[in-house]
Amino acid sequence: MSCDYFALASAGVRGLQPYQPGKPIEELQRELGLSEIVKLASNENPLGPSASVLQTINASFKDLARYPDGSGYALKLDLAAQLRVETQQITLGNGSNDVLNLIGLTFLNGIESAAAIYSRHAFIVYPLMVKAFGARAIVTETQAFGHDLDGMLAAIGDDTRVIFIANPNNPTGTWFDQAAMIAFMEKVPEGVIVVLDEAYFEYALGSQNGEAQATDGLALLARFPNLIVTRTFSKAYGLAGLRVGYSVSSAEIADLLNRIREPFNVNSVALAGAQAVLADTEYLARSRETNRAGMLQLETGLQKLGFSFIPSKGNFISADMGKDALDVYHDLLKLGVIVRPVAPYEMPNHLRISVGLESENDAFLKALEQVFG
Numbered sequence: 001m002s003c004d005y006f007a008l009a010s011a012g013v014r015g016l017q018p019y020q021p022g023k024p025i026e027e028l029q030r031e032l033g034l035s036e037i038v039k040l041a042s043n044e045n046p047l048g049p050s051a052s053v054l055q056t057i058n059a060s061f062k063d064l065a066r067y068p069d070g071s072g073y074a075l076k077l078d079l080a081a082q083l084r085v086e087t088q089q090i091t092l093g094n095g096s097n098d099v100l101n102l103i104g105l106t107f108l109n110g111i112e113s114a115a116a117i118y119s120r121h122a123f124i125v126y127p128l129m130v131k132a133f134g135a136r137a138i139v140t141e142t143q144a145f146g147h148d149l150d151g152m153l154a155a156i157g158d159d160t161r162v163i164f165i166a167n168p169n170n171p172t173g174t175w176f177d178q179a180a181m182i183a184f185m186e187k188v189p190e191g192v193i194v195v196l197d198e199a200y201f202e203y204a205l206g207s208q209n210g211e212a213q214a215t216d217g218l219a220l221l222a223r224f225p226n227l228i229v230t231r232t233f234s235k236a237y238g239l240a241g242l243r244v245g246y247s248v249s250s251a252e253i254a255d256l257l258n259r260i261r262e263p264f265n266v267n268s269v270a271l272a273g274a275q276a277v278l279a280d281t282e283y284l285a286r287s288r289e290t291n292r293a294g295m296l297q298l299e300t301g302l303q304k305l306g307f308s309f310i311p312s313k314g315n316f317i318s319a320d321m322g323k324d325a326l327d328v329y330h331d332l333l334k335l336g337v338i339v340r341p342v343a344p345y346e347m348p349n350h351l352r353i354s355v356g357l358e359s360e361n362d363a364f365l366k367a368l369e370q371v372f373g
């Protein structure tokens with residue numbers, strides 16, 4: 001009889017369900033023999049990478065035989081200047097996902113009876129991480145799909161080590177403002193690490209319709225040493241395929257994260273690409289404007305078709321299909337449109353649609369109308 005390797009795995013890993021990524025375009029092409037596929041499933045930047053990135057990474061290929069700069073010195077210098085923080089406060093990751101993992105390794109893994117708090121409908125990497133590291137998950141309830149910060153405060157116990165908060169949150173798009181974050185942080189004990197995941201920060205910047213903007217966690221770091229802010233180049237900066245993200249924290253916490261960071265976790269092409277797009281203010285402005293216009297197009301179109309949706313400050317919107325959304329998802333696939341079912345987030349009737357180019361949003365709305373027509 002062969003060995004039962006499942007039984008040999010750690011309890012944390014045995015309890016996991018693998019992360020389900022958005023369906024790749026090529027996979028649907030193979031399955032349906034369709035050539036025209038619209039993918040609005042992974043909150044990717046519909047503009048494609050900036051031209052400045054393509055030029056820069058092309059030039060970086062000649063150094064591929066060399067290891068990357070393990071400290072990411074040049075990128076950190078640029079980030080520090082732009083974000084007005086010290087380089088010692090920055091931890092680079094292979095995507096911000098990597099940084100979330102480092103935080104789990106540092107503050108949850110191997111700690112007896114550690115607990116972590118996250119919200120229902122929150123980004124699914126948090127439950128994955130918390131379970132993998134054998135920590136106890138405390139899941140708080142939401143208000144209108146958004147984080148209930150008071151509920152999270154009430155859930156803090158003696159063994160609580162980390163609180164994960166995405167603002168805006170994925171897949172709900174819900175957000176809260178800086179004043180709410182400050183009021184929250186003032187009540188969190190200093191021994192509890194708060195991870196503020198600002199993956200959509202660049203989209204949520206600036207007020208819309210007279211509403212206050214979402215948080216800017218960096219402005220709170222000096223006051224709250226237990227705060228870690230994570231951001232990414234995967235969304236508004238259009239580099240999801242290169243995998244670069246980072247956290248900004250106290251230098252003391254950054255030093256801890258750095259101890260378990262793989263020495264070369266961000267590759268040389270990614271370092272070069274991130275530096276290039278960080279300098280490309282025109283690209284970021286175009287990303288934001290494309291998203292603003294596309295969001296309005298999707299909201300208006302959904303409304304016209306009679307669907308309700310959760311107002312979002314991200315580059316995606318979750319709409320209520322009024323029935324099991326998996327059926328709608330499959331019907332849309334047949335029409336060559338990939339969106340994201342969010343049943344794993346306990347939102348079985350919702351589909352998450354990433355904001356695309358005008359033509360892509362239009363293709364989605366037409367397909368949706370056809371499915372329900």
Ligand SMILES: *Cc1c(COP(=O)(O)O)cnc(C)c1O
Pocket residue numbers: 043094095096097098123166169170197199231232233234235240243244245
């Ligand atoms: C997309 C996303 C990330 C970013 O992941 P990367 O690893 O940086 O690509 C992080 N948090 C949330 C909430 C996200 O939606």
